[in-house]
Amino acid sequence: MRRTHDMGGLDAGGIDISPHDVAPWQKQVMVMRQALGDHADKLVRVDELRRGIEDLDPADYDRLGYFGRWVMAMRKILVEKDVLGEGEIETRVAAIRQQRADARQAG
Amino acid sequence: MTHDHGSEREFQPDLEDSEPGEAELTAQAMRELLVEKGILSAAELRERIERLDAIEPALGGRIVARAWTDAQFKARLLANGTEAVKEFEIDMGDAELMVVEDGPGHHNLIVCTLCSCYPRQVLGLPPDWYKSRNYRSRAVVEPRAVLREFGTEIAEGIDIRVHDSTADIRYMVLPVRPKGTEGWDEDRLAGIVSRDSLVGVTLPRTPTAD
Numbered sequence: 001m002r003r004t005h006d007m008g009g010l011d012a013g014g015i016d017i018s019p020h021d022v023a024p025w026q027k028q029v030m031v032m033r034q035a036l037g038d039h040a041d042k043l044v045r046v047d048e049l050r051r052g053i054e055d056l057d058p059a060d061y062d063r064l065g066y067f068g069r070w071v072m073a074m075r076k077i078l079v080e081k082d083v084l085g086e087g088e089i090e091t092r093v094a095a096i097r098q099q100r101a102d103a104r105q106a107g
Numbered sequence: 108m109t110h111d112h113g114s115e116r117e118f119q120p121d122l123e124d125s126e127p128g129e130a131e132l133t134a135q136a137m138r139e140l141l142v143e144k145g146i147l148s149a150a151e152l153r154e155r156i157e158r159l160d161a162i163e164p165a166l167g168g169r170i171v172a173r174a175w176t177d178a179q180f181k182a183r184l185l186a187n188g189t190e191a192v193k194e195f196e197i198d199m200g201d202a203e204l205m206v207v208e209d210g211p212g213h214h215n216l217i218v219c220t221l222c223s224c225y226p227r228q229v230l231g232l233p234p235d236w237y238k239s240r241n242y243r244s245r246a247v248v249e250p251r252a253v254l255r256e257f258g259t260e261i262a263e264g265i266d267i268r269v270h271d272s273t274a275d276i277r278y279m280v281l282p283v284r285p286k287g288t289e290g291w292d293e294d295r296l297a298g299i300v301s302r303d304s305l306v307g308v309t310l311p312r313t314p315t316a317d
Contacts, residue, residue, distance in 0.1 A: 005221050005222060006220070006221060007220060007221075007240060007243050007244045008218075008220030008221075008243065008244060008246075008247040008248070008271065009220075009244065009247055009248045010244040011244070012240055012241040012244035012245050013241050014241065014256060015236050015239065015241050015242050015245075015253060015256045015257075016235070016236060016239065016241075017234075017236050017256065017257060018235075019234060019235070020234075020235045022232055023131075025127075025131045025134055025135065027156050027159060027160075028134060028135075028138060028152065028156070029134050030159060030232075031152050031155035031156050031159060032134070032137065032138055032141070032147070032152065034155055035147050035151055035152060035155060036141075036147070037201075039146065039147070043146070045201070046201060046202070046274045047274045047275075050221070050222055050274050053222060054221075062240075064129075064130055065130065066223070066238050067130060067134075068128070068129070068130030071130045071133050071134045071137070072130070072133070074137065075133060075137060078137070083141075083146065084137065084140055084141070088140060089133065089136055089137065089140065092136035092139060092140060093129075093132045093133055093136045096132050096135050096136055096139075097127075097132055100127060100132075104126075
């Protein structure tokens with residue numbers, strides 16, 4: 001059975017060749033992965049990242065976008081390894097969302 | 108909540124929302140927690156971003172220019188790309204680099220159908236199209252049509268060899284040196300080698316075309 005990430009040979013549309021900027025948060029994702037990989041305990045290796053991405057729900061695969069997939073895969077791996085807890089990540093996400101909403105409101 | 112990148116969309120650009128999406132918030136949360144717990148350091152992350160920003164695809168062009176002018180370097184590059192690029196102070200890390208040479212009868216094209224593996228250490232950040240669903244799907248089955256979308260026409264008699272990268276092996280193309288560049292020095296040669304020609308979607312600029 002073909003899994004979602006295995007898309008070689010599928011029908012698809014034209015290629016958008018225009019360049020896109022990489023946002024600061026996306027660069028942070030890249031260097032976080034690198035740093036986790038170079039960590040003494042090798043917390044997230046490239047092949048582990050691949051496995052994490054390939055394990056994502058097919059519905060999430062497209063919705064998340066390229067860097068979203070990296071983030072969710074790293075999250076899953078770090079939680080599996082008890083480096084971070086699901087609960088503390090959720091709590092922090094909610095706090096940041098609130099902080100940023102407040103900041104936008106304040107203008 | 109962020110808008111939906113439905114699978115019926117043809118293009119999948121990474122769009123910036125005015126409101127941060129779930130992924131961006133999660134990335135920030137994870138970063139903060141990892142730094143607070145002393146697992147990663149903020150200083151290290153900052154330094155890595157600076158290094159990321161400093162890699163230019165021009166490095167790949169310089170490697171090609173050296174290969175075109177130094178036959179022994181070219182032989183080393185083709186025999187063991189990982190080792191040869193150390194001469195440019197490039198450390199491939201956990202991945203191998205394979206350099207594939209174009210010839211009069213064949214043209215190489217690089218893709219990663221399963222994700223988007225790319226020789227970042229040599230070429231910098233991959234372009235969005237390389238990571239796109241459409242490129243990943245079609246490059247392996249209709250490379251000629253894909254190349255046409257980049258404005259590159261490869262004659263029917265020329266074989267197109269498509270290389271599918273993996274987590275462990277990254278590829279870079281060594282294009283054919285264009286006619287009319289005899290006697291050029293390395294800097295001048297590097298100037299006609301674009302990032303896209305090292306992935307194989309275009310050819311180096313020929314002197315007559317300028």
